[in-house]
Every structure is written in structure tokens, then in C-alpha cells.
Amino acid sequence: MDLQASKQKFIDTWGALGSEWGINKSVAQVQALLLVSDNPLSTDEIMEMLTISRGNANMSLRQLLDYGIIYKKVIAGDRKEYFVAEKDIWKWALKIVLMRKQKEIDPVINVLRELEADTKKDKSREGKEFYKTISEIQQFSQQLSLLADKVCNSNRGELLLKLLKVIM
Amino acid sequence: MDLQASKQKFIDTWGALGSEWGINKSVAQVQALLLVSDNPLSTDEIMEMLTISRGNANMSLRQLLDYGIIYKKVIAGDRKEYFVAEKDIWKWALKIVLMRKQKEIDPVINVLRELEADTKKDKSREGKEFYKTISEIQQFSQQLSLLADKVCNSNRGELLLKLLKVIM
DNA sequence: CTGAATTTTCAATAATTATTGAAAATTCAG
DNA sequence: CTGAATTTTCAATAATTATTGAAAATTCAG
Numbered sequence: 001m002d003l004q005a006s007k008q009k010f011i012d013t014w015g016a017l018g019s020e021w022g023i024n025k026s027v028a029q030v031q032a033l034l035l036v037s038d039n040p041l042s043t044d045e046i047m048e049m050l051t052i053s054r055g056n057a058n059m060s061l062r063q064l065l066d067y068g069i070i071y072k073k074v075i076a077g078d079r080k081e082y083f084v085a086e087k088d089i090w091k092w093a094l095k096i097v098l099m100r101k102q103k104e105i106d107p108v109i110n111v112l113r114e115l116e117a118d119t120k121k122d123k124s125r126e127g128k129e130f131y132k133t134i135s136e137i138q139q140f141s142q143q144l145s146l147l148a149d150k151v152c153n154s155n156r157g158e159l160l161l162k163l164l165k166v167i168m
Numbered sequence: 169m170d171l172q173a174s175k176q177k178f179i180d181t182w183g184a185l186g187s188e189w190g191i192n193k194s195v196a197q198v199q200a201l202l203l204v205s206d207n208p209l210s211t212d213e214i215m216e217m218l219t220i221s222r223g224n225a226n227m228s229l230r231q232l233l234d235y236g237i238i239y240k241k242v243i244a245g246d247r248k249e250y251f252v253a254e255k256d257i258w259k260w261a262l263k264i265v266l267m268r269k270q271k272e273i274d275p276v277i278n279v280l281r282e283l284e285a286d287t288k289k290d291k292s293r294e295g296k297e298f299y300k301t302i303s304e305i306q307q308f309s310q311q312l313s314l315l316a317d318k319v320c321n322s323n324r325g326e327l328l329l330k331l332l333k334v335i336m
Numbered sequence: 337c338t339g340a341a342t343t344t345t346c347a348a349t350a351a352t353t354a355t356t357g358a359a360a361a362t363t364c365a366g
Numbered sequence: 367c368t369g370a371a372t373t374t375t376c377a378a379t380a381a382t383t384a385t386t387g388a389a390a391a392t393t394c395a396g
Contacts (some may be wrong), residue, residue: 024383024384052386054387055385056386088390
């Protein structure tokens with residue numbers, strides 16, 4: 001298998017993995033393409049290499065910029081925008097974790113808190129059981145959310161090493 | 169808001185959260201329903217309470233049984249099958265993590281390993297860069313996968329506490 | 337300014353995924 | 367065994383989500 005085929009395989013694999021975790025396939029593929037690209041790419045090059053439409057390429061790029069895992073790169077004398085991927089896996093992986101946590105988990109934690117409050121006074125056995133179930137899920141999620149914040153906001157590599165040493 | 173409305177809100181929230189993480193909405197809702205249900209439920213009761221079809225209820229239940237996060241419960245003198253949820257959040261959350269890791273992450277790690285092997289010999293600058301990118305992602309994923317195994321296969325609560333103490 | 341180059345938007349459509357519900361298969365009380 | 371109760375399957379359909387591509391908006395060299 002030649003280098004281009006290997007790159008293509010990586011892009012496809014990455015796209016499939018993204019899909020399974022609720023990340024749009026094109027978005028994942030654009031990130032993958034930029035990760036393995038030798039040089040900054042323009043929207044037109046991305047469209048061509050992934051055979052996707054201009055609209056799709058543009059939306060995917062905007063989302064990745066929004067996540068903070070790709071950057072714009074100005075090329076002198078060219079009016080087009082070029083893009084490069086953040087290559088440090090720690091940086092971008094943690095950004096994705098933090099972003100998804102904030103947008104998807106934290107709102108759920110808030111709903112759980114509301115439900116806790118709503119049922120705190122319910123003295124029926126059923127009410128108490130519901131309260132207990134909700135509370136446990138809420139606290140667990142809370143702990144995880146806090147953990148994610150700490151991990152994402154402190155310094156990288158050594159951290160996981162520390163963790164691994166404690167556990168193993 | 170009364171208890172039934174609170175339960176419904178939990179079920180809906182849980183279903184929406186699942187969808188965002190690539191878990192079928194009905195599957196997530198069935199788990200949520202069983203989590204907050206006072207007693208074991210039959211397929212018919214689940215169908216009625218979530219207003220979903222028999223086929224959907226059956227498939228969702230099978231998947232949850234497969235994940236190992238709900239159980240069958242025999243009720244004496246009744247031919248129907250009844251179901252209860254695993255209520256220990258540590259148990260079921262870790263099972264989901266482990267299952268998704270095995271089914272979705274580990275195959276990707278294997279592809280990355282293949283790609284590493286395929287490009288190890290490539291001496292062009294572009295080939296070397298690709299190898300480096302792939303290797304970093306592979307090693308990172310590898311470490312996470314190992315971490316997940318260790319966490320999921322050791323004993324619960326104290327573990328996260330240990331982690332939290334190291335980090336905070 | 338002007339207008340060509342470029343980016344962005346968004347309604348229409350395609351592709352994918354979820355759901356239904358009836359038919360087939362299975363189970364089990366009598 | 368028998369047949370009613372129950373579960374499972376799966377083709378058809380519905381619902382959702384992704385993608386297209388042309389039109390509108392924006393940018394910027396000259």
C-alpha cells in the first residue's frame with residue numbers, strides 16, 4: 001500500500017469512528033485530512049480530495065475552527081484561506097472532551113439538579129427511590145465533569161502518567 | 169411538577185443525551201424508564217409507557233441485555249419476561265465504557281497499527297511525517313484504552329477518589 | 337469604488353438510521 | 367402433543383440527519 005492509500009485509509013477510518021460517536025463523518029474526515037496533510041489546504045483542495053461539496057467543506061471547516069482543533073493559515077500573495085490541523089493530540093483531544101462535556105453533559109447535569117430539587121420533598125416511597133436514583137446519577141456525572149475540567153485545564157503528558165501510575 | 173412528569177423528563181433528557189453520543193434514542197429511553205421504574209416491567213408495559221412498537225421495544229431490550237446493564241426478572245406465575253435496570257451507576261457506566269471501547273476504539277487502534285507498519289519503511293519526508301502523526305495517535309489511543317481496561321476491571325468508588333486526589 | 341474571487345447561507349434533495357407492525361418462530365401450560 | 371401466549375425477525379416506511387449546489391453575501395486587489 002502506498003502512502004496516498006494509507007492516508008486515505010486513515011481518513012476513512014477516522015470518519016467511521018467519528019460517526020459512531022456522534023461526530024459528523026465529513027467533519028471527522030476533514031480533520032483527518034488536515035492531520036495527515038503535508039501542507040496547509042484550501043477549501044477547494046479539501047473539496048477535491050474528499051469529493052465533498054463546497055457547502056459541506058465550509059461547514060466542516062467552520063465547526064473544526066469552532067472546536068479549536070484546526071487553524072487558519074494565511075499564505076502570502078494568495079487570497080484563499082488555508083487550513084492546518086493542530087497536530088498535538090493532547091491539545092485537540094482535550095479540547096474535544098471539554099467542548100462535548102460543556103455542550104452535552106453539563107446541561108444534563110442541570111436538568112438532573114432540577115429534578116432533584118423537584119422531588120426532594122416527595123415523601124412517597126416511589127418518590128424517595130426516584131430521588132435516590134437521580135441523585136446518584138447527578139453526583140456521578142458531576143464528579144466526571146469536574147475531573148474532565150481538571151484534566152483539560154492542567155498540563156498535559158505528566159498527568160496521564162501520574163494517573164496510570166496510581167492505577168496500575 | 170409531579171413525580172410522573174419528573175420521571176418523563178428524565179427519560180426524555182436521557183434519550184436526547186444518548187442520541188448525541190451515538191446511542192439509539194429508544195435504547196437510552198428504555199434504560200432510563202427501567203432505572204426510574206418502581207418495579208420490573210414487561211415488554212408490553214414498556215411499549216405502552218414509551219409509546220414505541222413491539223419490535224422497537226424488543227430490540228432495545230436485547231441491546232441493553234447485551235450491554236449487561238439491564239437484567240431479566242422472572243415473576244412467578246407469569247409467562248411474560250420482566251426487566252430491571254442495574255441501578256449501580258458505577259457498574260453500568262463502566263460496562264458501557266468498556267463495551268464501546270472494545271467495539272469501536274480497539275479496531276481503530278488495530279488499523280492505526282497496520283498503517284504504522286505499512287509506512288515504517290517509507291523514507292520520504294512526507295512518509296516520515298505521516299508515520300509520526302499516526303504513531304502519536306496510535307500510542308495515545310493505546311494508553312487510553314489501557315487506562316479504560318484498568319479502571320473498568322478494578323474496584324469502583326475508591327478508584328475515582330484516588331484519581332481525584334492526585335489531580336486536584 | 338468596482339467587480340472578480342472567495343466564502344457563507346440555506347432550501348431542496350439524498351442518504352442514513354430508526355421505527356413500525358405483521359408474519360414467523362418459539363415457548364410452555366395443560 | 368396442541369395451540370395460545372409470547373418473543374423475534376425483517377421488509378416496508380417514516381423520521382432524521384447529511385449533503386448538495388446555486389444564490390447571496392462578503393472580501394479585497396486594482
